[in-house]
Amino acid sequence: MIEALAAACTDLITDPDLLVSYQRDEADLCDSAPPLAVARPTTTDEVARLVAVAAAHRIPVVPQGARTGLAGGANAGANALVISMTRMNRILGVDPANRTATVQAGVINRALREAAREHGLTYPPDPGSWETSTIGGNVATNAGGMCCVKYGVTAEYVLALTVVLADGEVLRCGRQTAKGVAGYDLARLFVGSEGTLGVITEVTVKLRPQAEPGLTLVAEFPSVAEAGAAVARITAAGLTPSLLELLDGPMVAALEAYRPMGLDTGVGALLLASADTGSKAADDLDRIAACCGSAEVHRATDAEEADALLAARRNAHPALEHLAATTFPGGGGAVVVDDVAVPRSRLVDLIEGIARIGERTGVIVATVGHAGDGNLHPNLIIDRTDPASLAAGRRAFDDIMALGLELGGTVTGEHGVGLLKRDWLERELGPVGLRVHHAVKAALDPAGILNPGKVIAPPVDSPA
Amino acid sequence: MIEALAAACTDLITDPDLLVSYQRDEADLCDSAPPLAVARPTTTDEVARLVAVAAAHRIPVVPQGARTGLAGGANAGANALVISMTRMNRILGVDPANRTATVQAGVINRALREAAREHGLTYPPDPGSWETSTIGGNVATNAGGMCCVKYGVTAEYVLALTVVLADGEVLRCGRQTAKGVAGYDLARLFVGSEGTLGVITEVTVKLRPQAEPGLTLVAEFPSVAEAGAAVARITAAGLTPSLLELLDGPMVAALEAYRPMGLDTGVGALLLASADTGSKAADDLDRIAACCGSAEVHRATDAEEADALLAARRNAHPALEHLAATTFPGGGGAVVVDDVAVPRSRLVDLIEGIARIGERTGVIVATVGHAGDGNLHPNLIIDRTDPASLAAGRRAFDDIMALGLELGGTVTGEHGVGLLKRDWLERELGPVGLRVHHAVKAALDPAGILNPGKVIAPPVDSPA
Known part of the structure; x- marks a missing residue:
């Protein structure tokens, strides 16, 4: 199985000394263990091949960005394949005429901002981790920040996604246009899903004209x-x-x-x-x-x-x-x-x-x-x-x-559920909401291999 | 079965002369037929009872607002139960401190604007039909309008929804807060789903301060x-x-x-x-x-x-x-x-x-x-x-x-897919996107009774 993973992705880490450093994000009070292996792909195709191997062997897949998360959403388990997106760090294009940018998921928030600035544009979402966290992680957690009070959260800037599904197929969803209502808003479904529905590999975001200094x-x-x-x-x-x-x-x-x-x-x-x-x-x-x-x-x-x-x-x-x-x-x-x-x-x-x-x-x-x-x-x-x-x-x-x-609020405004707040999410959702969550998860990841145990508890027969 | 429907909702129309007027929306080139019956509920509970009866008898359910749609999304078939939301027209509250309003789905866009204006606020989305179309229909189609270039589309104003699911259960999803990342964005999944995933009965929207006259x-x-x-x-x-x-x-x-x-x-x-x-x-x-x-x-x-x-x-x-x-x-x-x-x-x-x-x-x-x-x-x-x-x-x-x-665009910017563009949607989505659409539809409506044939073609064993 390790051989099959190594064939899918040349950069595969199995040295126990190195695996430890991919064990967890910055959340406290959450379980974690060194993973089975860490793959560091550079293309969507490599991610697709990795997930296909994981699906064939029913290995849990844990996507990781910069591991700056605060809810244990990127924490590994002992039998997990971690897919670290940090080497997928290419800015694929900035399009000033359409005010968009397309990047690989491992691009750092700060790097995207700098690329946009060269065109007099900006990417507003500014989580506390903006200097180190990845756009893929920002999208997977629907990250917030200080700008949101005026400029909104990450979700409001996501136009299109490339996502590797649980069976290794590649989905392109969303749009390159300012408006569009063609079918269900699948892109939005992946935003904030914390790696439990698919592995986000590329992101097209909206940009805005740079604001005047405040x-x-x-x-x-x-x-x-x-x-x-x-x-x-x-x-x-x-x-x-x-x-x-x-x-x-x-x-x-x-x-x-x-x-x-x-x-x-x-x-x-x-x-x-x-x-x-x-x-x-x-x-x-x-x-x-x-x-x-x-x-x-x-x-x-x-x-x-x-x-x-x-x-x-x-x-x-x-x-x-x-x-x-x-x-x-x-x-x-x-x-x-x-x-x-x-x-x-x-x-x-x-x-x-x-x-x-x-x-x-x-x-x-x-x-x-x-x-x-x-x-x-x-x-x-x-x-x-x-x-x-x-x-x-x-x-x-x-x-x-x-x-x-x-007080009529929510258990998480911007950090996500991960492992930390899974029980509290159930209380917030109630039984009908929880049932729909399980139905959506089962529709997209029937074998339960994608980041199992995060956001919602896995069903009993899950590989987690 | 008609008796069961009449027990679920007191306002049930079965007179063929009246049924004809609930046959279709304003789209051309789309099939339609007078429905079996038209129910005009006034509460979420009535809608839930109606859908439960429809589910038990596998009757297709076609939700209708003001039937101003332009893609046949509200068109009836001969064996369908139409649920007309026009009598669910109560504004449940305007909350100026939180800049939100909660309305029943049949409230007219214009009425919501007028209610907001009394508080110096506004509800920006302005489809061409704003004087007659319902908020529920606007949400179900993710309606656009002239303001979108600055103020965005309907989806950007939807905070929370009450939705009757395919089995008659009532789901409350979304949030009353400015930000929130608790679980999958189910509210956004229903926005633009054209009645194929659930019947939207109540909507909480964001409001904005009224803009200065342009x-x-x-x-x-x-x-x-x-x-x-x-x-x-x-x-x-x-x-x-x-x-x-x-x-x-x-x-x-x-x-x-x-x-x-x-x-x-x-x-x-x-x-x-x-x-x-x-x-x-x-x-x-x-x-x-x-x-x-x-x-x-x-x-x-x-x-x-x-x-x-x-x-x-x-x-x-x-x-x-x-x-x-x-x-x-x-x-x-x-x-x-x-x-x-x-x-x-x-x-x-x-x-x-x-x-x-x-x-x-x-x-x-x-x-x-x-x-x-x-x-x-x-x-x-x-x-x-x-x-x-x-x-x-x-x-x-x-x-x-x-x-x-x-040209890298979409087959529908704001009118929706309905019946009119179903084949074109398949071309836009491609096989993987279409498969995910079918999986999501099956997860939320396994028997295929909700607005069957709209957006995506029904599977072979559907009641449509």
Whole structure:
């Protein structure tokens, strides 16, 4: 079987020392094991041959991009063939007349942006991992980011896909046109399916004209509730900031402890907002500032200062890692990144509920997120070597999921289900939704070899 | 069986004189027959009971909105149960804080807009039928319109759906949040599925802040090629007009013959363009005008004149009906509305190819459409009582589809597949795409009772 895989793809890794490094993504609390083998194809044909061999031998296939995922969606199992897409990194074309680009799935988000910029265009979706994550991974998880409040998520930029199906056949779906309604929207079905319905090998995305550089402000609020109320006023005023991020007090304190930049660590919450509406941007920022009421508002005076503010936001994750390491100096400190979205009108309820959950469970929770979308990332600081801390962390995690659903929200706004939230997905979907998920999965992957166990639990006779 | 249907829904029509009026939509060249019965439910529960009865008796179910479709997607067969959604016309709520509205599927597009306007919001998708068509029908066909060039199609506004499945179970899918990636995008799978995967009974849509009133210009070009080149320049300049419509010479002549308004009937093509960017609109319109090169550009001096220009565009269909009636005074004159989209860069090739097809087949073709999206409607003027004219019309229709595919486009930009383009869809999808369509259909409707024969041909053992 290994011979058949090696015949399908010349770059096949079976050295146990190397396999370990393809074991998992960046999610905590998820199982993983070194895979059987890792193939690194460079063409769709190679992927098709690999999947055909896997189908013949009923080997689970786990597609991987840069393994920056936060839900265990790329985690391997001991009997799995990992297909690493990182060598499929060619930009196949940028078409300025149609404002599209076609890339292999392993192209890094940043590389696509740079290629688009040469034509005065941009690819907006900007997950936190944009400098290292792949477009294929972004599509497979329907990645979000800070721009979404104005420019939308990855799904809104996907026009066409090339996908290797569970039997090794190659499907081209979607379209190269601005509009089209020919048949079912199969391309959209693969977006966000986390490798469970097919292996995405090529992607055609929409591009946009580059936006004007944004103007940015930061507003300091005495409480998160007041920051949430400002977000509601901004929405109600019909404003569309190009970025609207919230950082709560513990998050601000963690940032300041990690890289001091003069932030007031006694603050209740910060809002970061940008406007990129060209000649209207200063006016729009004035209106956003007015919505912040009595908060102390500071405008970045130039692009450099604006970049510094946004870099602080981008530093959230390393700052939290630092907080975990200093809180639990024994080496067991870890950050469990959560991801929950609620209707915008329930943002304050979510923020306050998260704080209460932290108090109740005794877990340090620092929250940052895309306030304009009602999508927050509560970060749980735990000691993974301490069973009590781990248990409290799991309790806090579950309570936050339950709170999100109770507020009419979803258990994942942008990070995906993977292994981490499979049980919670079942609760969100309900029995009818779950049944339809199983029916769709069985229609596209009847033997259950594609990323088994991710998103939904496999049926009993699955190879997983 | 009729008794069981009557028990499921009190408003059940079986009078043959009435059934005739539920036979078909507005598409030409498509088969239809009066149905067995027409049910007019007012709740999701009634729809669920109806479908359960139909499933038990293997009766084909044909969902209908306002029957304004242009592809035969709502056409009935002799043994079908039509579920007319027109009495499910309640607006269930407008939520300004979250910028959403939830409506029953039979709510008219216009009524939703009016309800949104009371909150300073709008529902942008504006198919030609917006004053009479239903939101359920708009969603089932993923309807487009003139706004799409800036604001996108129906799919981009659908957040959540309630759908009655083929076995009568009720699925709630999608989300009430701005973002969410919990599981497969089932809501998007139903959008554009033309009633073949489930009966949509309730819809939650995104709303937007109302745009500022647009400024509008009309540009007269000596040839359609020059109008197409202007469209390419507008795109290349990074401009995003809120409307960018093209009318070719025959279309302009038909409009002027129908309602004289002083249009130059010797013109090669007109472009209509609007900008709704508030304080930037006049500048943007200047830039659009500059892209029109040496064309004669006339700006509407006030909102009334702009409305008159857009009304002329909205009159395209009655003007073509008038042209058909006067061209073939024997009463057989008919307009076959086609719908094809190509990559924007191929717009001129499409326009010129359509003109050549008209000449070659001897069919009068008048073209109007959404130039900014590369989506055109060539209208074929035929005499349906003359077999030679009908045959020539079919030939022209097929040649236009083939041309669209040859140019890298799609056989339907916004009208859908229905019965009219089923064979052409197979050509567009290819064997793998078609197989996946059949697999998805079988997963959701194993007995094949939902709108059988629409979009894809039914398998041999289907009830259709």
